[in-house]
Amino acid sequence: MSLERPQDQDIVIVGATGDLASRKLLPALFNLQLAALLPEKGRIVGCGRTAMTVEEFRNLAKSALEEFSRSRPSPAQWSAFAERLSYCDTASNGFEGLASRLTQSNRLIYLAIPPSAFATTVQAIGSAGLVDGTRMIIEKPFGHDLASSRELTRSVHAVFDEAQVFRIDHFLGKETVQNILVFRFGNAIFERIWNRDSIDHVQFTVAESIGIEERGAFYEETGALRDILQNHVFQVLSLLTMEAPASLHCEAVRDEKSKLFEAMRPLTPNDLVRGQYARSVIDGKTVKGYSEEDGVAADSDVETYAAVRLFIDNWRWGGVPFYLRTGKRLPRRATEVTVVFRPAPIHLFSGSGSDGLKPNVLNLCIQPDETISLQFLAKAPGPEIEVQPVDMQFSYEKSFTATADEAYERLIHDAMDGDNTLFARADAVDRAWSVVEPVLRDLRPVELYRAGRWGPEAANKLIAPHLWHLR
Numbered sequence: 001m002s003l004e005r006p007q008d009q010d011i012v013i014v015g016a017t018g019d020l021a022s023r024k025l026l027p028a029l030f031n032l033q034l035a036a037l038l039p040e041k042g043r044i045v046g047c048g049r050t051a052m053t054v055e056e057f058r059n060l061a062k063s064a065l066e067e068f069s070r071s072r073p074s075p076a077q078w079s080a081f082a083e084r085l086s087y088c089d090t091a092s093n094g095f096e097g098l099a100s101r102l103t104q105s106n107r108l109i110y111l112a113i114p115p116s117a118f119a120t121t122v123q124a125i126g127s128a129g130l131v132d133g134t135r136m137i138i139e140k141p142f143g144h145d146l147a148s149s150r151e152l153t154r155s156v157h158a159v160f161d162e163a164q165v166f167r168i169d170h171f172l173g174k175e176t177v178q179n180i181l182v183f184r185f186g187n188a189i190f191e192r193i194w195n196r197d198s199i200d201h202v203q204f205t206v207a208e209s210i211g212i213e214e215r216g217a218f219y220e221e222t223g224a225l226r227d228i229l230q231n232h233v234f235q236v237l238s239l240l241t242m243e244a245p246a247s248l249h250c251e252a253v254r255d256e257k258s259k260l261f262e263a264m265r266p267l268t269p270n271d272l273v274r275g276q277y278a279r280s281v282i283d284g285k286t287v288k289g290y291s292e293e294d295g296v297a298a299d300s301d302v303e304t305y306a307a308v309r310l311f312i313d314n315w316r317w318g319g320v321p322f323y324l325r326t327g328k329r330l331p332r333r334a335t336e337v338t339v340v341f342r343p344a345p346i347h348l349f350s351g352s353g354s355d356g357l358k359p360n361v362l363n364l365c366i367q368p369d370e371t372i373s374l375q376f377l378a379k380a381p382g383p384e385i386e387v388q389p390v391d392m393q394f395s396y397e398k399s400f401t402a403t404a405d406e407a408y409e410r411l412i413h414d415a416m417d418g419d420n421t422l423f424a425r426a427d428a429v430d431r432a433w434s435v436v437e438p439v440l441r442d443l444r445p446v447e448l449y450r451a452g453r454w455g456p457e458a459a460n461k462l463i464a465p466h467l468w469h470l471r
């Protein structure tokens, strides 16, 4: 399905002077313009409390494109983009000032501001009369826990209908994540074995090799469980495990995701392992421990690693454990789902091979390698029956010549189009918080792991007798 130019509308970035606007949003809008996927008519209005002229905002946008855009602007492309740009200083003019800069009756407003400012900003936008014709993207995190998430939803719904709200999770804009639905529901052979009868357990790893970089203050308030696991990982998990929707209509897909979230069993403290990276030497260089990072308390108990064991209590998944882990300062960057199938019922070939019989394993590599591979057993050449695991692999890069768009491009385009399939609905967000709420209330201390290692020892115990698996 190729994307089409959305209807005429203005695009507003609130928080246009910030990091996200420069690194992702302005480059995404520019690349949408190159692909003729911006509206024919409409401005791009940056909003911020920083006093700035339109020229200064254009300069900021130009620097952002030069540094972060996947395609650098030619002079002609830049001038076409710059023409659309406008700026509203909300400290002096409020959101009433924004209204006077808009040219269309419809608009997409992107809230790229700190979460603490979401509720008051939504209210101010409502008071300025910018409700009808508005669709609004809200950045994560949607709350800090169940109570704050509900409070945020109440504040947003006091001004906007749910259909106007687009809660963005950039994982859902990735091609490899969208492909999960095609893989499952376009290929009947997989769907038939996608259940408790055939699957032993499922693993999902989101590993980062970097530390918290300059985000100490942010991370102290967040931690790995809230930053990655409760949102990105749960969202992808819902696509992996939901029932087939009746159609691809956005509410049909989101209804199935919500049912899945309903079936997730709330975590207990024994289902969670929290870790924190400690000082170590990686590639000959000393790397700071988390508690030594700028903006972090020396006695911080915030987790930079979280692993959970989760169950989905429905007929498809009853009894199948899902082991989910995420961490910083792990040995390499990888986002991967590993589906481990049940072993053969009779071990005809037992004793063959050096490490016994391995189960079939399906790997969905979401990033940085974009592949799907199925591991099965084969007879190694020779007079004896020597069994060895081998791989069948699909690679995006080898199979398709077109390069994938940035996730933000796809998601901003969908929001302009009013398609909220890939955005989180309020009930699913609420339920995702309910699943982690019991462990947030009863946090066990973090266990240290050396930077550059695969997390704390307790995570290996959590998954035992299995082992964590990556391709």
Ligand SMILES: NC(=O)c1ccc[n+]([C@@H]2O[C@H](COP(=O)([O-])OP(=O)(O)OC[C@H]3O[C@@H](n4cnc5c(N)ncnc54)[C@H](OP(=O)(O)O)[C@@H]3O)[C@@H](O)[C@H]2O)c1
Pocket: 014, 015, 016, 017, 018, 019, 020, 021, 023, 047, 048, 049, 050, 111, 112, 113, 114, 115, 116, 117, 121, 139, 140, 141
């Ligand atoms: N940066 C990322 O890569 C990233 C990734 C995922 C999610 N996010 C989320 O995206 C949002 C924006 O992130 P960011 O990194 O761009 O944040 P940021 O740089 O800290 O802030 C963005 C802008 O928000 C405005 N702002 C700050 N405090 C405000 C307040 N109290 N009321 C109204 N405006 C305020 C500031 O502009 P003015 O001072 O000019 O008003 C600032 O330039 C956050 O919710 C973050 O969690 C960011």
